[in-house]
Amino acid sequence: MKRYLLVTLGILLMPSTLWASGAAPMEAPMLFGIPLDFILFALVLLGVALFHNNTLQVALTGVTTIIIYKWIFTGFKHGAGMAGLISHFQHEWVILANLLCLLMGFALLSNHFEHSKVPDMLPRFLPSGWMGGFVLLILIGVLSSFLDNIAAALIGGSIATIVFRGKVHVGYLAGIVAASNAGGSGSVVGDTTTTMMWIAGISPAAVLHAYAAAIVAIVISGLVAAKQQHSYSPIISNPPADIKIDTARVGIVAFILVMAISVNIVINVQFNEISDSFPFIGVAVWVALLLSSTVRKPDWSLMPETFKGSIFLLSLVVCASLMPVEKLPLASWQTAFGLGFVSAVFDNIPLTALAIKQGGYDWGVLAYSVGFGGSMIWFGSSAGVALSNNFPEAKSVGNWLRHGWHVTLAYVVGFFVMLALVGWHPTVDRYHTDGGQQAPMATQAPVKTGH
Numbered sequence: 001m002k003r004y005l006l007v008t009l010g011i012l013l014m015p016s017t018l019w020a021s022g023a024a025p026m027e028a029p030m031l032f033g034i035p036l037d038f039i040l041f042a043l044v045l046l047g048v049a050l051f052h053n054n055t056l057q058v059a060l061t062g063v064t065t066i067i068i069y070k071w072i073f074t075g076f077k078h079g080a081g082m083a084g085l086i087s088h089f090q091h092e093w094v095i096l097a098n099l100l101c102l103l104m105g106f107a108l109l110s111n112h113f114e115h116s117k118v119p120d121m122l123p124r125f126l127p128s129g130w131m132g133g134f135v136l137l138i139l140i141g142v143l144s145s146f147l148d149n150i151a152a153a154l155i156g157g158s159i160a161t162i163v164f165r166g167k168v169h170v171g172y173l174a175g176i177v178a179a180s181n182a183g184g185s186g187s188v189v190g191d192t193t194t195t196m197m198w199i200a201g202i203s204p205a206a207v208l209h210a211y212a213a214a215i216v217a218i219v220i221s222g223l224v225a226a227k228q229q230h231s232y233s234p235i236i237s238n239p240p241a242d243i244k245i246d247t248a249r250v251g252i253v254a255f256i257l258v259m260a261i262s263v264n265i266v267i268n269v270q271f272n273e274i275s276d277s278f279p280f281i282g283v284a285v286w287v288a289l290l291l292s293s294t295v296r297k298p299d300w301s302l303m304p305e306t307f308k309g310s311i312f313l314l315s316l317v318v319c320a321s322l323m324p325v326e327k328l329p330l331a332s333w334q335t336a337f338g339l340g341f342v343s344a345v346f347d348n349i350p351l352t353a354l355a356i357k358q359g360g361y362d363w364g365v366l367a368y369s370v371g372f373g374g375s376m377i378w379f380g381s382s383a384g385v386a387l388s389n390n391f392p393e394a395k396s397v398g399n400w401l402r403h404g405w406h407v408t409l410a411y412v413v414g415f416f417v418m419l420a421l422v423g424w425h426p427t428v429d430r431y432h433t434d435g436g437q438q439a440p441m442a443t444q445a446p447v448k449t450g451h
Helices: 002-020 034-050 051-074 081-117 118-124 130-144 149-163 170-184 191-197 211-231 245-268 280-292 300-321 332-342 348-358 361-374 382-389 399-402 404-421
Strands: 430-434 439-441
Touching: 002 399, 034 051, 034 300, 051 081, 051 300, 051 439, 081 118, 081 149, 081 245, 081 280, 081 382, 118 130, 118 149, 130 149, 149 170, 149 280, 149 382, 170 211, 170 361, 170 382, 170 399, 170 404, 191 361, 211 361, 211 404, 245 280, 280 430, 300 382, 332 348, 332 361, 332 404, 348 361, 361 382, 361 404, 399 404
Parallel strands: none
Antiparallel strands: 430 439
């Protein structure tokens, strides 16, 4: 363990050491025309892929190295040294806190749902054979259209654990993540990236046609994943007849979800000027969990492992936020298509923020690309990381790509079906300087009210 960490740290620090001899501080070192920041991040991701049993250590080593490198050689986006680092986290802390609260809170929610015995009842309603697994993936996609995709993936994983006797194929896990990300791509309450677009004044109708691709992608990925799962461990055909539903736990799950959705809508629509100042949604989930703990106590024993998985994801998000991505290529369907592959390894939240700032995108196409694209690798989306916390066998890039190859195929086919059916219809956005601030001037009327 120690030896591999030292080797990893040495590899990550090597470019910085080489640069230290000749460059002035604050300049951006390049290697073959690529900023060394990106090379360091790529090495972190490579370490995650190679040492999938020690992903947390690799991620923490990587984020520490990148921070040290930027502190010494390039500075941060908002300044140099400690002041620049503090300013950076002042801009990022709400996203990080929300993500931490949601990952850990939804793990408890998923456990409540699993112990409610509702998943045990589902085999009575799901078709037999491989069609049962396929229908379950469709239901996960529908669930994700009005829930956060993390919750949809975790609930789907809980159901899969029951109906497949605890033996869930890695290809099917990839299908669950794909379904949850596809389901949220066309809904402004189904995914963080589409919610960001909504906050920026982009109409909910402008992302709706993402479903032209998402539906195709769910069908392609779902069919392959369901057949993989059926060959590995078929669905239970005869569930026990004496199952008793714990209605209190069902009520708790509903209460938590209603709290999250309600706060999300109220804050983003009525008070969006403060939406980025506090992790309202994550806190709402935990308030609901604590209030309901008097009815049914959550399984707190899940928290240590869930916390480790959450810190891993947050480390990658911080690494991504430190990258010098000041601008994207000109908006086009080709750029949007490429961003889908980028989002498999690069956090889609900063990508979406940059695209909104740049303007000129077809927002439905972009929503599908950055939303579904992260499904191609297990750590490419928060839903994938959250699900992998419960299924450690998924924490292997090699296994995910080998068994979840259908997700990449589904992404490509879905994207071009959408282009053929809907086309590319960019919104003409322009930005101007107003008192030193970037202010949007969009052709679409904002959906925000209460101003």
